[in-house]
Amino acid sequence: MSGKVKMVTMRDVAQASGFSPATVSIVLNNAPLARYIAPATKKRIEDAAKKLGYRPNAMARFLRSRRSQTVGVMIFDITDPFCTPVLRGIENALYQSSYVPIFADAHNQRTRFERYLEMLLEHHVEALIVVANWLFVDIQLLADLSKRNITAATIGWEVPGDSVSSVMVDNEAGGRLALEHLYHLGHRKIAAIRGPKMLIDSGPRWKGIQKFAHSVGLEIDPSLVVQLPDELEANSGFEGGYRFTEELLERKKKFTAVLAFDDLTAFGAIRALTKAGVKVPEQCSVVGFDDVPLSALAAPSLTTVRQPLEAMGNMAVNLVVEGIKAGLEKRDWSISRHKMTPELVIRDSTRAMLTAADD
Amino acid sequence: MSGKVKMVTMRDVAQASGFSPATVSIVLNNAPLARYIAPATKKRIEDAAKKLGYRPNAMARFLRSRRSQTVGVMIFDITDPFCTPVLRGIENALYQSSYVPIFADAHNQRTRFERYLEMLLEHHVEALIVVANWLFVDIQLLADLSKRNITAATIGWEVPGDSVSSVMVDNEAGGRLALEHLYHLGHRKIAAIRGPKMLIDSGPRWKGIQKFAHSVGLEIDPSLVVQLPDELEANSGFEGGYRFTEELLERKKKFTAVLAFDDLTAFGAIRALTKAGVKVPEQCSVVGFDDVPLSALAAPSLTTVRQPLEAMGNMAVNLVVEGIKAGLEKRDWSISRHKMTPELVIRDSTRAMLTAADD
DNA sequence: TGTCTGACTTGAAACGATTCAAATTGACGG
DNA sequence: CCGTCAATTTGAATCGTTTCAAGTCAGACA
Structure with a gap:
């Protein structure tokens, strides 16, 4: 034609x-x-x-100069609403630096992760960024990358050793923010849905909660605490939140607020509460974690602890770009681990206790 | 090191x-x-x-064989929840065919679109897929691609001429499904929020609605119809739905259901209704369009007309892969335009009229 | 013995850019 | 008129693969 x-x-x-x-x-x-x-x-x-x-011709150029102008972006599950803003942040920062992202989605599967890694290497990406929030696959493979002089950074996860940079939210501070908010609203009987053990975020987040509780002399009733199981289904957060809130309700112990592990869990909880005839926020407050995009749109909109997702994407790019530069100039360079500060976003899913309440 | x-x-x-x-x-x-x-x-x-x-070495290979194993994926705004499932579909299909996606997000800006196009060409993508749902930028540039022997396909948009394949939902059928559902639930006083004039979907969707209304002798009161303006803000759907529903409420004309242009608009409408003390679905049903992921999670979950987004992504990949093959074998090959069939998904935002109602 | 078949393998030329050591040029001081 | 120098420009090698036309070689056949 x-x-x-x-x-x-x-x-x-x-x-x-x-x-x-x-x-x-x-x-x-x-x-x-x-x-x-x-x-x-x-x-x-x-x-x-x-x-x-x-x-x-980018290819011909690479052959001689060894620069592909390309960065691998490996997402563990683009279906997770957490990933979209992060991806936006990554994309935007790469664009500023004239790099082009090669996109890989591991679907939470190890084999897929490995195959993509292979492909990215064949395409000679100059760096790799891995977004791994809700992830149950070990990513030790990343450590090998440094041998190939490819700088890597993870978002939402940390790799042991000194070869991969990482960007995470300060989970402990975030946990604290969440409880603090409920506490100041007057809530004392607070249920909590903890994150799965295998998730790196779960521990610190819970620790922040406990520390704050302790600091104000609040006791968290163990019978109001449940923990999500280790699963890797997409949206398992929502399902889990729903199921475990139902379980909490069945225990017939009164609570006036729910501290959910993340936003999806919170939505599951709200759904369960609503179904049981408990009005949110009138009869029960719910607070989430992450501030994924849909949290602002949902009804009721969700009070949550915001991770600066887009900024985290940006940050990761800045880190690897520095790494690339250092490599080119044969400068020394060492990885870094960043903790971003979370921020409380107050919306409609939490409300102050009525004066009548307490004990 | x-x-x-x-x-x-x-x-x-x-x-x-x-x-x-x-x-x-x-x-x-x-x-x-x-x-x-x-x-x-x-x-x-x-x-x-x-x-x-x-x-x-993919680059060296390309230099000789002209095959980059790479496909450009241009998204007009990854922030739009519509895009995620489509992207998943594209990614998955490309993976099956051993192509690697180069990801570009135009942020709804023409200059960005152009610059990315340039970059994709420098990287010699073998094909281009454009996801352009809520888009106000003309993409005539795509027509030029065929001159460079790069097959292209659009999702959610059509380019005049015979050089670019496209995949869309059958909007007319979808519009019909939405109204039909409300009608069978017994609703007669139905408000509608039409899509922006510039959007390619708006016309057919409305046409489907009108045709059905006519076929059952239902009259749609013009004073219960509003139209979203041409804007390209992210989430302008939500804002628009909110604002125009408020406007509808102010008109003091009674309606028992809202036919929203898309899911985001529907959420905006629900928010406005709730704020005005109108319970959804008890006092007013709302139906959306698209079935973006959050529609299942929201409270109340949204009844909507589902676009098979992931399948559409798949389809687009199949089209361009065929195009690439044809090009390699110097076969003839002509573009095609696909219309996917939508499907009604009934959830909690719609409910049958109580017997008392009507007229 | 000489020639002819396959059945396998390979030499060498691309592909389009980058990179230095080296070439060219003109001017200028001696 | 020559040597030197600074200011520009370039020749040619190289990056790692692919691609054919052409090579090799053992045995079969006459």
Whole structure:
């Protein structure tokens, strides 16, 4: 149908401008040597390039310069609403740095993770960013990357050793914020749905809660505490929240607030409460964690502890870009672990206790 | 830190196995010529490759064979919940075909779209898939792609001309399903929030509604119909739904159901109704369109017309993969336009009219 | 013995860019 | 008129694969 358009190569630009390919390369890339090129020459070359519609061939460029302008972005499950803002943050920061993201979604499966890793390596990504929030697969493989001089960063997870940078929220501070909020609203009988043991976030988040409770002399009734099981189903948070809230209700112990492990869990809890005829927030407050996008839209909108997801994506990119630069300049460089500060977002799912209440 | 690991090239495999690079290439790619290679040779080469941990260099391969194993995926706004399932569908299908997606998010901005297009071309993607649901940017540029022999497909939008395939939902059928449902529940005073004029979906969806109304002799009161403005804000659907429902309520005309343009609009409507003290679904039913992931989780969960989003992503990939194949074999090939059938998903935001009602 | 078949393998030329060491040029001081 | 120097520009090698036309070689056949 269409007459195959011949690709415009650097040769063509050289011919058109009357200089050699070497010069063209130097000018168009603004290489160090460009300092010595006469301004008139530069102009002629640039004009020729524009007129011909020259577009550098990223592949050919890589072959010589070892730079693919490409970064692997491995998401463990794009279906999880947590991931979208993070991805946005990553994408945006990469765009600023003129890198192009190669997208991989592991679907929470180890084999898929491995195969994608393989593919990313074949495509010679200059760095790898892994978003691994709700994840039950070990990612030790990442440690090997540093051997190949590929900088890597994880978001929402940490890899032991000193070869992978990471960006996480300060879970302990977040846990504290959540309980503090309920406490100040006057709640004392507080149920809690803890995160699965295997999740890295669960521990610190709970610790923050306990610390605050202790600091104000609040006792958390163990019979009002449940823990999500280790599962890797998508949306298992919602299901879990629903099921365990039902269980809490069946125990017939009174509570006026629920501290959910994350937003999805919170939605599950709200659903269970509503179904049981308990009005949120009138009769029971619920607070989540993460502030995934739908939390603002849901009815009632969710009070939650916000992770700065987009900023975390940004941060991870900045880290690996620094790593890439260091590698190029053969500078020393060491990984870093970032803890971002969470923020309480107050919406409609929590409410102050009526004066009548307490004990 | 780490001792730079030398890359294993095909040369190394050749040396190790005692054959020439040419033979190695033929064997490892299972090229046509492999028919003539002795089985013993194949085995030795494959063993050597495995032992050395050989990994083909995608870039070098491209340079010669013109195959990048790469497909561009341009999303107009990943923040829109509509996009996630589509992306999942695309990713999954590409993975099956051993293509790697290069991810681009236009943020609904023309300049960004153009720049990304440029970058994708530099990376020599073999095809391009564009997800463009809530989009106010013209994508005529896509037509140029066919000149470069790059097959393209759009999801949720159509490009005039015969150079770009497309996958859309059958909006007219969907509109019909929505109204039909409300009608069968006994609703007669139905408010409608139409989509923005510039959106390609708005027209057909409304047409489906009107056709059904006409077929059962239902009159849709024009004073109960509003139309969303042309805006490109993220979540403008939610805002719009909220604002226009408030407006409808102010008009003091009674209605028992709302036909929202899409799910986000529906959530906005529900929020406005709830705020005004109108209970959903007890006093007013609301039906959406799309079935974005959060529709199942929200409270009340949303009755909606489902677009098979993941399948649409799949479909688009199949189309472009066929296009790529045809191009390689120099076969003729022409684009196609697919209309997927929508499906009514009944959840908790709609309810049958009480007998007392009507007129 | 010489030639002819297959049946396998391979040499060498691309592909499009980058990178230095080296070439060219013109001017200038001696 | 020559040597030197600074200011520009370039030749040619190289990156790792793929691709055919062409090579090798053992045995079969005349």
